[in-house]
Amino acid sequence: MKQLFTALLLLMPVTAFTQTEFSLPDGDTLQAYFDLPRDGGSGGWPLVVLLGGGPGDARVASSTFRNHGDAFIDRGWAVTAPVSPNGQSFWGSNAEKVRGLISVLKARPDIADGPVLLMGVSNGGISSLEIASRHPQEYLGVIAVPALANNPTALAALNGFPVFLRIGSEDRLGWGSRFDSTVSVLEEAGVDLDAQLLQGTGHTFPLDWQQVGPWLEQVTSR
Secondary structure, three states, X not given: OHHHHHHHHHHOOOOOOOEEEEEOOOOOEEEEEEEXXXXXXXXXXXXXXXXXXXXXXXXXXXXXXXXXXXXXXXXXXXXXXXXXXXXXXXXXXXXXXXXXXXXXXXXXXXXXXXXXXXXXXXXXXXXXXXXXXXXXXHEEEEEEOOOOOOOOOOOHHHOOOEEEEEEXXXXXXXXXXXXXXXXXXXXXXXXXXXXXXXXXXXXXXXXXXXXXXXXXXXXXXX
16 A cells, blocks of 8 residues: 555646646747635735746746745746746847737736746746846846846846845856856846855755845845
C-alpha cells in the first residue's frame, strides 16, 4: 500500500496551476501561468509579473511561479509568470510581449488598475530592469534577485525608480563579484536602490519577506 501511495504521488502534478494562452493586443499569443488570491477582493488585486531566469521557457516559468508565486498570493497579489515564446528570456522584442500580457490582464475586473510590480530572477532580473526602463510610469518597482546592470545610460529613465536588488556572494556564475559594479551602474542611473550582497548565498534564493515586506509597503504607498 505504501508503494502504491508513493507511486500515486509521483504521478500527481507538482503544481495546481496551469498554463493559459493569452491573446495579445498585437495579435500574437503568449503562454503564461496565472493565479489569484482565493478569497476575492473589492477593486481588484494588484498584479506582480514574475520573470524567470535562463531561457524563460515553460520549465523555468513554472519553477519561478512555484518558488515565489504563493508568497505573493498569500499577501493579496495576483501573479503571472509568462513563458518565453522563443527561449530568449524577455528582453528585446519579447519585452513588449510582457507589456501586452499586462494590458490583457488589467482588463479583467479582478485585477486592480494602476502600476504593476516586476520581479525577475537572474536573466529575468535583467529583463525586469529593461522592461521597466521602457515605460517606468507603468511599474511600481523591480525586485531583482539577482540581476546585473552594465549601462547607466540605458537605465536613465529609471531615475528615482525603486529597485530591490539582492545578489548571492557565492553565486556559481560569478555574479557576486559584479555586485559593486552593478550597484554603481544603478546608482549612476539615479535608481532608488535597496541593494544587498547576501553572504554565503548562491545564484538563486528565496525572498526574505522581512526585508521585502517593508520595501513593498513603501513602494505601494507612493
